[in-house]
Amino acid sequence: MATVRIFVTLKPSLLDSAGRTVAGSLQKLGYNEVDEVRIGKMIEMKVEDASEQRIKEMCDKLLANPVIEDYRYEVVA
Amino acid sequence: MATVRIFVTLKPSLLDSAGRTVAGSLQKLGYNEVDEVRIGKMIEMKVEDASEQRIKEMCDKLLANPVIEDYRYEVVA
Numbered sequence: 001m002a003t004v005r006i007f008v009t010l011k012p013s014l015l016d017s018a019g020r021t022v023a024g025s026l027q028k029l030g031y032n033e034v035d036e037v038r039i040g041k042m043i044e045m046k047v048e049d050a051s052e053q054r055i056k057e058m059c060d061k062l063l064a065n066p067v068i069e070d071y072r073y074e075v076v077a
Numbered sequence: 078m079a080t081v082r083i084f085v086t087l088k089p090s091l092l093d094s095a096g097r098t099v100a101g102s103l104q105k106l107g108y109n110e111v112d113e114v115r116i117g118k119m120i121e122m123k124v125e126d127a128s129e130q131r132i133k134e135m136c137d138k139l140l141a142n143p144v145i146e147d148y149r150y151e152v153v154a
Contacts, residue, residue: 001112007119009119009121019120022120022139022140023122025139026135026139029135029138029139031131031134031135033124033125033126033128033131034122034123034124034135035078035122035123035124035125036122036123037120037121037122037123038120038121039118039119039120039121040118040119040120040121041116041117041118041119042084042086042116042117042118042119043096043099043114043115043116043117044086044114044115044116044117045100045111045112045113045114046111046112046113046114047110047111047112048110048112049110051110054108054110057108058103058106058108058111061106062099062102062103062106063099
């Protein structure tokens with residue numbers, strides 16, 4: 001049994017409005033060192049067999065939206 | 078300018094209903110090797126000065142809900 005961690009992020013060219021809101025809130029709370037915030041998803045899966053090809057397929061079909069999102073993954077153990 | 082990556086996850090004792098739905102969908106698509114799925118957030122921040130203490134404060138005050146979520150972070154560069 002392997003653990004796969006998939007990180008799904010908005011493409012850099014797209015405005016991340018949730019991230020911008022969080023950045024604004026942090027600055028209002030006094031954390032002026034915060035510049036940009038972007039929010040993505042981390043998906044942790046336990047799989048029986050971590051085939052690269054099938055993980056990529058899962059990302060393209062269901063876990064990420066390739067039109068607006070990038071993803072990367074790591075097989076943990 | 079440093080980049081801080083914060084990973085916010087539901088505490089392991091809590092049911093992740095979104096994750097369960099994703100696991101079910103993957104299995105319906107034929108990915109029967111998928112066992113458990115848990116979904117968390119990845120928050121990427123650019124900060125001027127990555128003070129550990131202030132990052133922890135931001136997580137506890139705004140970025141995570143310490144009642145139901147755990148977090149960890151890494152300073153990237």
